Amino acid sequence: MPLPFSPALSHRIAYLLLATTTLTAAAPALAADGVFDEMRFGVTTSIAAGDKQEDGVFPSFTVYFDPFDADGATDLGEKLLRPRVYAGAAVATSSNGVNQAYGGLSWTFDMTQRLFVEFGAGGTIHDGDLDEPNGSGPQLGCRVLFREYAATGVRLDEHWNVSATVEHASHANLCDGPNNGLTRAGLALGYKF
Secondary structure, eight states: OOOSSOHHHHHHHHHHHHHHHHHHHHHHHHHHTTOOSEEEEEEEEEOOOGGGOOOSEEEEEEEEEOTTOGGGOOSHHHHHHSOEEEEEEEOOSSTTOOOEEEEEEEEEEESSSSEEEEEEEEEEEEOSOSSOTTOSSOOOSSSEEEEEEEEEEEEOSSSEEEEEEEEEEEOTTOSSSOOOOEEEEEEEEEEEO
């Protein structure tokens, strides 16, 4: 049965699945050592319009680290000064989609014992079109972009959570070329160690 996307894309998906499987298998040992704080598996889709639109969905995997003891912060000031660190990747499932590897800092604020909001900022590197006028999908101008996200989530129990996310990446007009940006929304399932 032929794949619904190109062989090159299928190789990228296979590499992401291999990396995800490897990290998932190693996660319990690394969590016991205090390396990982949380892992999230998600899927997003483009919410941009017109030429900025990407087709398909974007499976993602993100790991969070807590080197500043964000979980131990007791008030708003401490929360702001003690972010978590995150790193992840998203894979495109269509030919005009953009693959990304990203990282940055995130802040989580409890609204109730179960409900939380989260904000993150950092950077991403991608393989999308930079300024190809005849290309499909967004023209991004630079290979490295700023990336921000926001999430609202519910803790299902002590370990599991589900969140709705929205994310944006662009170069903020700091380099030459077009700046269509990437804007996506989706859902993520998280496991906190």
